[in-house]
Amino acid sequence: MNRPYLKIDQVSKVFNRGSMSTEVLKDISLDIERGEFVSIIGHSGCGKSTLLNIIAGLTPATIGGILLEDREVNSPGPDRAVVFQNHSLLPWLTVYDNVRLAVDKVFGRQKSRAERHAWTMHNLDLVQMGHAADKRPSEVSGGMKQRVGIARALAMEPKVLLLDEPFGALDALTRAHLQDSVMQIHATLGNTVIMITHDVDEAVLLSDRIVMMTNGPSARVGEVLTVPLARPRKRLELVTNATYTKSRESVLKFLYERHQFVEAA
């Protein structure tokens, strides 16, 4: 019997604020294989970030839990690196030092100084940011910051890479560039990736499976769609691809017909 790499096991989350208590997530279960790229899509406020934070260990689940390689996850750690929606680089450190901080912390014992430097530069080059290593985050564009955030996460050699709307704040062109970078990195390194997104095209283009969440409160996994497109995927060729169009349609149908967003966000 093949055990899943990452298991989200009947996770529920209740937030208590004073006497009020709201159930945000209800009974979420999902098995993710090693090397899989899974997207989570759902309307704003349904609890996607909450779920990602539970996987990251930043928020404890009320009921249920997360198993990574059969071991329970109950605190954050570099084996589940997060790329946050707003990049969250430390503004007082250079691009290089932001990544180096992670490298030093994770590989401080295993790697020598020179190796850590090389590893930092290697990861910056991977996201095409080696040229801006000595700039501060405030001196580079939004897309570049997000690249550095991804480099920092990759540099930790995480078992699972968690992306919380990584391209949400970017314009369409930059977004497309970064999606291509992420696809390429995923193809080269074979990371296991969980990505939250609002963007249907992005989800279909990047994912092996798309997890669609119902509206909150008490959001559940509504449907899981497998995207049977061969890799590498080329965005231009896919536009006319029947499988792509069909996948896209079923996600849109789920979001806008069956689980229309009722209250204004």
Added chain:
Amino acid sequence: MTMAVRNTNMSDAKAIPTIATKAVVLPFVPPKSQTGARIRQMAINIATAVVPPLITVALILIVWQILCARPGATLPAPSVVWAEANDLIVSPFFNFGSQDIGLGWRVLVSLQRVLVGFGLAAVVGIMLGTLVGQSVWAMRGLDPVFQVLRTVPPLAWLPIALAAFRDSQPSAIFVIFITSIWPVIINTAVGIRNIPQDYRNVALVLRLNAFEYFAKIMVPAAAPYIFTGLRIGIGLSWLAIVAAEMLTGGVGIGFFIWDAWNSSRLPDIVVALIYIGVVGFMLDRLVSLIGRLATRGVAVN
């Protein structure tokens, strides 16, 4: 909070586009005249910064001279100050024995006290502020006490300090300490409390230990706030030292004023006031400069 005092750099920043447009308008000028233009621009900048206050000072001096040169005036006119106290103005560092020394020496003595008292206040204040900002219970327990104590005027502490230390030197330093510590504590605490959750999350994912978190996240993230507190604190210490020295004696600038008053040397007092103002201004600028250097990039994100 008093955050408005930081970052007033707009006038410096405006100078750059002007140079750029000049370079575009005259594309074939040799580089030499470009540096000429830059020097001219710098001269204009300096002039716009220096000339208006000079005019103000001149006007004040004229009005003061007119008001105090009349017969029956109680205060010395600028001409009298110059005539009677020009040795104090032109040579700050003469030394003719114990109480007959230049004002520069006296300022240095006062500054030394401020440095010790304020230095202690900075270290202790940042530590207490971190505690209050980091722990809800420390805040609940300490914050009300701090809010009450910080309203006590500096000199009200002096008798207690004299009774406790039985010596004027540590008492003066204690008054500086107790005066300048509150803004450091309060601003540090606000800075720590305002550290974005994102930075905390980064620290959690990286599993930074308490010391690494303090040095790599907390201090840099709260630095703009900390420096605001330090800047207010140094201003308050300079206010307090003069008052404290009037009562404790010694060779500081505060005692000089008291001494001059007792021997009716009003022109000397006027000169001392100017010294105090200029030094206080320089202290403020110094801390703000250090703050700006230390927090490069944090404020703008």
